[in-house]
Amino acid sequence: GSKKTSLILFLTIKWMIILVIIVGFLAAGAAFGYASALVKDDPVRSTDMILEQMSENATTGFVYFNDNTVVGQLRADEDRRLATSEEIPQLIKDATLSIEDKNFYHHLGVDQNGLFRAVTQRLRNEDVQTGGSTITQQLVRRTFLSLDRDISRKFKEILLSLRLERIMSKDQILLAYLNKIPYGNGSTGYNLFGIKAAAKGIFDKDNLND
Numbered sequence: 001g002s003k004k005t006s007l008i009l010f011l012t013i014k015w016m017i018i019l020v021i022i023v024g025f026l027a028a029g030a031a032f033g034y035a036s037a038l039v040k041d042d043p044v045r046s047t048d049m050i051l052e053q054m055s056e057n058a059t060t061g062f063v064y065f066n067d068n069t070v071v072g073q074l075r076a077d078e079d080r081r082l083a084t085s086e087e088i089p090q091l092i093k094d095a096t097l098s099i100e101d102k103n104f105y106h107h108l109g110v111d112q113n114g115l116f117r118a119v120t121q122r123l124r125n126e127d128v129q130t131g132g133s134t135i136t137q138q139l140v141r142r143t144f145l146s147l148d149r150d151i152s153r154k155f156k157e158i159l160l161s162l163r164l165e166r167i168m169s170k171d172q173i174l175l176a177y178l179n180k181i182p183y184g185n186g187s188t189g190y191n192l193f194g195i196k197a198a199a200k201g202i203f204d205k206d207n208l209n210d
Contacts, residue, residue: 045144045160047167053143054168054176079190079197085175088195089209093174101135105170109136109161136161139177 045053097104103111115132133141140160145153164173183192186201199205 050144050164050167054139054164078193079186079188079201080193081196081200082179083175083194083196083208085171087208088175088178092195092208093178096174096178097135100138104135104174107134109163109165110134110158133157134161135177136164136173139173139180140164142180143176 101111103114111132111134114134117132137157140157141147141153144160145156168176179194179196181194183195183198183202186192186197187204188201190197190201192198192201196208199208
């Protein structure tokens with residue numbers, strides 16, 4: 001009677017647990033295989049290679065008189081000027097984080113809440129879509145990947161962002177972002193890249209503290 005019922009109940013629960021574990025492993029394996037297929041064409045980057053690409057910043061060339069007075073800017077479509085962390089006011093850093101990535105100092109490269117919100121908005125085809133990319137993801141996209149809006153690129157972006165956060169500090173990532181991100185066209189028609197070029201091209205300011 002009761003012993004037989006208890007035994008049947010025990011075996012049922014046991015096999016249900018085993019089944020759940022098996023299904024979980026199969027699902028994890030399928031997800032891993034799918035993700036691997038999406039990123040299989042992405043090159044394997046060493047730590048040194050990542051740091052080298054992050055430090056690459058082609059700056060704008062200028063022509064000078066003998067007294068170091070600027071004659072003019074060498075013609076190019078882009079204006080890029082590097083700023084050190086000390087040159088960038090904290091107000092600019094705070095404003096950038098407030099607009100682009102409020103949880104920057106708290107996530108590991110990917111903001112799960114922001115990503116979930118962006119996916120939900122896209123699935124619902126909402127009029128206002130906020131996007132779920134962190135500053136780290138935006139930097140990775142600009143430095144290593146294309147701007148294609150396909151799922152393969154997104155997976156690569158997430159994996160590279162998680163890795164970049166283990167290689168560079170938050171302050172280093174923010175500085176790289178502020179030096180690489182595009183700010184549109186300046187008054188002279190150049191494409192402005194980096195906060196220092198934006199200050200000069202839009203407001204004619206050489207000093208970011210002015």
